[in-house]
Amino acid sequence: MKKIALITGATSGIGEACARRFAEGGYNLILTGRQADKLNMIQAQMEANRVEVKTLVFDVRDAEAAQQAMDSLPEPWKRIDVLINNAGLALGLDKEYEGDPEDWNTMIDTNIKGLLTMTRLVVPGMVERNEGHVINIGSVAGDAAYARGNVYCATKAAVKAITDGLRIDVAETAVRVTNLKPGLVETNFSNVRFHGDNARADKVYQGIKPLTGADIADVAFYAASAPKHVQIAEVLILATHQANGSVIHREEV
Numbered sequence: 001m002k003k004i005a006l007i008t009g010a011t012s013g014i015g016e017a018c019a020r021r022f023a024e025g026g027y028n029l030i031l032t033g034r035q036a037d038k039l040n041m042i043q044a045q046m047e048a049n050r051v052e053v054k055t056l057v058f059d060v061r062d063a064e065a066a067q068q069a070m071d072s073l074p075e076p077w078k079r080i081d082v083l084i085n086n087a088g089l090a091l092g093l094d095k096e097y098e099g100d101p102e103d104w105n106t107m108i109d110t111n112i113k114g115l116l117t118m119t120r121l122v123v124p125g126m127v128e129r130n131e132g133h134v135i136n137i138g139s140v141a142g143d144a145a146y147a148r149g150n151v152y153c154a155t156k157a158a159v160k161a162i163t164d165g166l167r168i169d170v171a172e173t174a175v176r177v178t179n180l181k182p183g184l185v186e187t188n189f190s191n192v193r194f195h196g197d198n199a200r201a202d203k204v205y206q207g208i209k210p211l212t213g214a215d216i217a218d219v220a221f222y223a224a225s226a227p228k229h230v231q232i233a234e235v236l237i238l239a240t241h242q243a244n245g246s247v248i249h250r251e252e253v
């Protein structure tokens with residue numbers, strides 16, 4: 001049987017690009033997300049290319065639904081080789097003292113607790129089999145706070161600590177743990193961040209050639225394909241004209 005990659009948030013952006021890159025690289029896929037129709041569409045495209053795909057529809061914030069979805073997988077599909085914890089979001093770009101507590105809760109529940117839920121469900125099997133790879137999608141935002149990034153940056157700093165913690169806790173096994181930290185990637189991310197204000201979202205990528213989901217998927221696939229004794233612990237991936245979370249050089253438009 002081919003190797004299996006489970007990708008959360010596979011309906012869009014980096015997650016969808018990872019699905020396509022890992023399929024191309026010979027993996028079968030478990031694609032998870034909240035939009036059944038989108039998952040079904042991606043599944044149909046992949047199955048036409050002889051990739052076997054299981055789809056699981058659940059919200060990563062719902063630990064019980066996540067557990068039930070994982071339990072529903074046929075036994076051979078429970079042997080997951082690569083877990084890509086990608087589902088996540090930013091909501092708002094406000095001063096911390098003016099932010100919306102509901103947005104904070106959604107980011108914390110998705111980016112931190114959702115990632116932990118999936119880790120708790122998948123990693124015990126990897127440890128038992130003494131093989132596997134966890135790739136968490138962190139962010140440059142986790143390296144240092146940027147203006148108005150506050151809580152989103154904190155969730156990605158938490159992803160870094162949680163990823164480093166897991167790497168320590170599985171060090172006696174052959175399980176590998178990677179934190180990928182992208183900078184500006186043009187996806188649905190900013191449309192979501194600005195609650196559907198697409199004009200404002202477009203401005204985020206003006207005057208700079210941003211990364212694409214495929215750029216990040218290539219790095220994820222590289223990490224998963226490295227020789228078994230090589231653990232790509234962390235990668236910061238930036239557009240050429242981005243220096244860090246705060247310094248972005250834009251051409252005049």
Ligand code: NDP
Pocket residue numbers: 008009010011012013014015032033034035058059060061086087088089090110114137138139140181182183184185186187188189190192213
């Ligand atoms: P997208 O908005 O394009 O994709 C986000 C994905 O996560 C979607 O599939 C979305 O599904 C899913 N998702 C969000 N909330 C949940 C949830 N509660 N349960 C299940 N799935 C959920 O953005 P990106 O591809 O850019 O984001 C992917 C990851 O990359 C995120 O963790 C983000 O923080 C990170 N990242 C993004 C960067 C960027 O500049 N774009 C840079 C650095 C990191 P749905 O459509 O149902 O909402």
Ligand code: 8X3
Pocket residue numbers: 138139140141149182183184185245
């Ligand atoms: C996404 C990148 O800089 O918009 O994590 O926070 S940034």
